[in-house]
Amino acid sequence: MNIDMIRAAAQRLEGHARRTPLLGSPFLDELAGRRLLVKPECLQHTGSFKYRGGRAALSALDPDVRKRGVLAYSSGNHAQGVALAAREFGAPAVIIMPADAPRSKIDNTRGLGAEVVLYDRAGGESREAVGERIEAERRLTLIKPYDEPEVIAGQGTTGLEIAAQAAEMGISQATMLTCCGGGGLTSGIALALEAEAPGMQVRPCEPEGFDDTKRSLASGHVQSNATQSGNICDAILTPAPGRLTFPIMQRLCGPGLAVSEDEALDAMALAWQRLRIVAEPGGAVALAAALIRKDEIEGDTVICTVSGGNVDPGVFRRALDRLDGGA
Template identity: 50%
Template structure:
């Protein structure tokens, strides 16, 4: 496999790691005995809820925004997001001294909206059923001369997210073990694309998988079909961070080459995983961040005798929903 023909390379991820090193948290790689014993194989967790803003999204946002030339920064940045990318962009803008405007759905969790504003960003709300968030964001960017920071379909954003996979590789190598299966949540696919790029460069035999809510399985569908296909759901999922309707163009160019398959979990299974993470692992994971763990615990993957790595992508969950899920 020639990684050089893909939109993002391991060298791009190495460069992103250098940019992020003074600012991003290097999250640990955990292997809780209670989880490994329950699953009958060794399981590792990458807890990105410990990252700045409570999710992996800070990595990609900061890498992208650091690349904006100083003479272009006065116009600020615009992003569209249900919450985690919003906070990542807002906090990166705060560090870099830029103005951020975030287009967010009106039904995004209140905690995500409030925290985005707390980082100094302007929040513009829209109706996700009736309005086009990208069109709104593009209009604002054009009017203000701002830079649009996409949530996933941007090579610099993907490279930033790929530092999650790079750290997994380094920590596994230090332990003297190799990952056999790696699962990362997928909405637009930027995280799993970056993780797959890093993992497959060092461990080409590893199977990298996307994790999605079962009714929002556009990656699983697209991987089976060999082309981008939307999911069929018109409803909602508790995994509010994983509701993109179709994989990104750039992300799918990577994922169609590097991913083995997509796995899914029901909302009930995700709720069980969130509760388990809290009670047994002492970790606060948002539903979208727990979908890979949910698929693992629900027996959706053949894991016998394999080292499994699960990316827990974030921990930004409203207190009322969290209390329902853990009770």
């Protein structure tokens, strides 16, 4: 992985991926105790940053290979990103999804034209084993959700945009908080900022109980989560940091941060109330850390991702019910 791959991915994504803005609110600044800017990738195609990686990976394939079709496994956001990118290229897509994924994500993936194969995540069934079987049977190309160079490159284009937008605002020093599952977005942004905005340090944010990256960075070697389900932040529940992503994060990232489910719900409510954007729980953990773990963050400016907005209505209602006094 290197910055040249991210820049090449940005060229291939030009005219396809949205250039999402940097948003701010004086109310959120006050809560955070510093200037707070939000990169709302919930406004990206398919409702998350995952479209960047999916499109970047498919666009890098040999056309004859791409024509045979692609395979992906995902709880929903990578699924939808790959499904849309495959539809744009006219390529078949098979997506392996956990049966306990939010129904809206399963339905949306099918709606984008992909074939969905469900597996029992809660029961311990291996998505990798299911994927290997289908890959071999159908001669499909696997697009991994985060441990894939071209996917990381695509996610890293988020960092190129952040660096350019911050420079336009006169910002060169900031703490960059990212929602982190397997580390594709975090490592991609870290590589981009290393080259384009070296005064910004990336810190990964995760749900409590599923803070494998935080623990891995603290210990110096990869730590795994005991389970892969049982938290509302489904989009970022991964077994462990990736083989490719962890060395990048270990070299470039500061200590990780973890937030509770309730704190993620509070951040979702505030994102809607103050920025009028819809965040899903896993997409709100970086904002939650910026607002609630502020004593663990240094500097006058913090930038955070809202990495996805594909939330079931019931969960979103839970978040909005937590607002004190309404909008």
